[in-house]
Structures are given as structure tokens and as C-alpha cells.
Amino acid sequence: MPGESNKGSPALTRAAKTRAMVVGPYLNQRATQPHGRSAVALPEKAFRSPQARFDEVLGLAEALDLDIVDQRLLTLAEIKPSTFLGTGKVAELGEAIKAAEAELVIMDCALSPVQQRNLEKALGAKVIDRTGLILEIFGRRARTREGSLQVELAHLAYQKSRLVRSWTHLERQRGGFGFLGGPGETQIEADRRLLQERMTRLEQDLAGVKRTRGLHRKTRRDVPYPIIALVGYTNAGKSTLFNRLTEADVLAQNMLFATLDPTLRSLTLPHGAKVILSDTVGFISDLPTMLVSAFRATLEEVLEADLILHVRDIAHQDAEAQCQDVESVLAELGIDMADEQRILEVWNKADLLDEEAQAAALNNARRWKNAENQPILVSALTGQGVATLEAEIEARLARGRLLFDITLDPANGEGLHWLHEHTEVMHKSIDEDGTIHVSVRVAPERAEPIKRRFGAMLVEREGLTA
Incomplete structure (x- = not known):
């Protein structure tokens, strides 16, 4: 099976050993109403129960084969700008993480870079949000070169947004030659520039993939x-x-x-x-x-x-x-x-x-x-x-396709082959004398080549099926 090729990979082995806590921090229904400060109301039919949302993120975590040692569904009245969660809930999670010896906390929400950094400091564990989790899954599942390119590009765009000046180890100034960024460039600027250069190369590679796919689609349209x-x-x-x-x-x-x-x-x-x-x-x-x-x-x-x-x-x-x-x-x-x-x-x-x-x-x-x-x-x-x-x-x-009845001479094998290659052959019969009767169906835009090739041998008729 295709999915079995990664079972013994180092990445999955590490994931299986990673002790993780899954947290579902969801605004209560009152906070999601239009007058709420932290969310935009969804149409009624699109409302998801917190439990259903939490079950989904648990499924995402399980897709990485993590060792889930604790799971918590939290109801929030509002979102705090600094840590997403209130002070009390952060302290409660910190104690739970210590007790469970969790190394990773998965937050089912979108965290800003500052919120992620503050939570990691307060909880003493690595924190990833919903976007980071999905990117991780996509990175593990990509099988083709194209899929890998697409995932890496998305991952780099995400990493670039995480480069905030608040990380002190990225604020070191560095010297350098002109082509390496120039004197006085900070480490964060260098890292951001390197990320952008890699992203540009990936975008160029993907543009090549797009051209190749376009050629493949054109080939399929010709058939x-x-x-x-x-x-x-x-x-x-x-x-x-x-x-x-x-x-x-x-x-x-x-x-x-x-x-x-x-x-x-x-x-x-x-x-x-x-x-x-x-x-x-x-x-x-x-x-x-x-x-x-x-x-x-x-x-x-x-x-x-x-x-x-x-x-x-x-x-x-x-x-x-x-x-x-x-x-x-x-x-x-x-x-x-x-x-x-x-x-x-x-x-x-x-x-x-x-x-x-x-x-x-x-x-x-x-x-x-x-x-x-x-x-x-x-x-x-x-x-x-x-x-x-x-x-x-x-x-x-x-719907909207045209039907043609075509009569071919017994020796016109080339014409019969052409019909099989360029039309939908709905029915075929052969008379005792070898005369071939073929019913074909085509899209309107493909009708002209048939009319030109078969001319008097062709009868157009109405109807959807033969």
C-alpha cells in the first residue's frame, strides 16, 4: 500500500514518541454572535459544536501518530491578545503539562507569532496551532516531487510569518559581504531573506510543474x-x-x-x-x-x-x-x-x-x-x-453532446480507428458484406473534424444516448 512506505521513517518514529496534549479553545456561542469582539458569526447551518470541532483536531493529531497523553476542550468568553487564553487557563494547562510530561501542545486555533511564543514560554513546551499541524501532516503525506514542492512552499510561507523580532537570538547583528546582505544585517533579516530566496526558487519550480500540467491537460483535451x-x-x-x-x-x-x-x-x-x-x-x-x-x-x-x-x-x-x-x-x-x-x-x-x-x-x-x-x-x-x-x-x-451515425467501407480500418481515438463510440455493427455502422457521440466543439473527415458517410441525429 502507498501509505505504508513511511511507517518506518525517522519522522514518524519521532512523532510516535512525542508526548502531546491537544487543546480545543473555542469561543462560547454567545461570543460568536455578531456583537462579539472576537469572532465573525457563521450562517446557522455552518455552526459546529465544540465537541465536533475537537473530535476533528484529535483526528488530525492521530494522523501524525502522536502519543496523546492529555486532551482538553476549553470554552472561552474572549480571546486574549497576548496568549489567546486567559491567565487562569494558561496556569491550569501549565500544571497539566508538567503532570503529563507533555512535550508538545496542539492548539486548535490560529495563533499569532507573539501568542505562540508567549504560550511556549508560559507552558514550557513546544506549541503549534491548527495551521502548523495541517502543514506537518501535509509534509508527511506528500509522495511526489510536486506535492513536496507545494508543501515546502506553504511551510516556508508559514515560517516566514513566525519570524518576529521578539526572538532575541535572531536579533544578533552580523557582518558580511555585499552579496550576503551587507554589514549590519540582523540575523532575522538574513533568515527572512534566505527564506524568501528559497520560496522564489520553489515558485519557479512550481511554475514549471504548472506548465507541464498544462501540456498534459492539452494532450487530454485532444483526446x-x-x-x-x-x-x-x-x-x-x-x-x-x-x-x-x-x-x-x-x-x-x-x-x-x-x-x-x-x-x-x-x-x-x-x-x-x-x-x-x-x-x-x-x-x-x-x-x-x-x-x-x-x-x-x-x-x-x-x-x-x-x-x-x-x-x-x-x-x-x-x-x-x-x-x-x-x-x-x-x-x-x-x-x-x-x-x-x-x-x-x-x-x-x-x-x-x-x-x-x-x-x-x-x-x-x-x-x-x-x-x-x-x-x-x-x-x-x-x-x-x-x-x-x-x-x-x-x-x-x-447533455448537449451530438450524436452521429457513420457508415464505413469494410476497408476503412483507419477511419474506424480514428473514431475510437477521437470520439465516444456508443454502438458498432457490421453487415454481412462487411459494411460498418458506427454511432458516436462528441462535444459540439469536436464536431467539425468529424464532419470534414466523413462528410456524406455521416448522419447527425438528436438524442442523448445511442
């Missing part, structure tokens, strides 16, 4: 294979569904961010049409902006997709809030969320619902706002509803 992208919240079951549809063996575990690097496979639909299916990195609430930016080259596969399958864990208590998080990231990437023809919701993990809950989910799907774009209820694990999903994918892709 009439529609692209379908799987997107969704992390651990929604995208990779399991990917494996079910393509009979692949992509790593699929009940673990946050099991998939990081994008995977492409071909898929043959019920009527024989071939498509390219793309499995992408999962999204998560409060996904660091630097990660969205760094992974833009990878996520451009989604931008180019003919159809986007939004896979949702319909059995999760925060399914609606997760949906909103995914839609926010897609909108940030420039995808028109009002284009219902292009986005199909796949309600996964039906196997985790009892009969009553399944019936309710099906009823909700039937009463969807647009009757022609109803969600499909599936279980990627058991295969329930997958045939219905495949039929819906085929129907979606067929």
Missing part, C-alpha cells in the same frame, strides 16, 4: 475523454469511491488527509464511454490560505473538469458545515457554484445510516432544489448506489 474530479471534505470517502469506480488501489483509510497527491485513472461508463477520473486532496475547515495557494497547480485539475463530484459524508453530524467549507474553497478557486450542471453532489457513507435515516436522506434528495440535479446516495464501501451514480455521470456528460 475526447471528459475529466471528472472528485472533491470533498477530508475523510468523506473520495478515495474509496475512486477505488470502487476505477478498481484502483489508491490509499483509502479512515484517516484525515489520507490522500494528498492527485491521482488520475480512466473509467469506462455503462455505454462504453471513457472518462478520466481525478482524486484530489481533501478540504477542511479553516484550511490555511497558504495551502490553497500552494496547491493551486494541483487543484487546477478541478478547474478543468467537465464534471465535479462533490463527495459528502452524509452520515457526519457536521455534513452541512463541511459542505459549506468545500464550497467556499471551490469558490475561492474560481468555480461557479451556481453551475449546477457541472457539480453533482454524491452523498456517501449510506452504510453508516440505519433504514430510517437512509429513507430520510433519499427523501431529502428527491426534494432537492433542482429536480434535474438531485444528489446520489451511495456507499463507496459496499457499492450501494454506485451503478446509479455511473448512469447519472453518463447522463450529465451527454
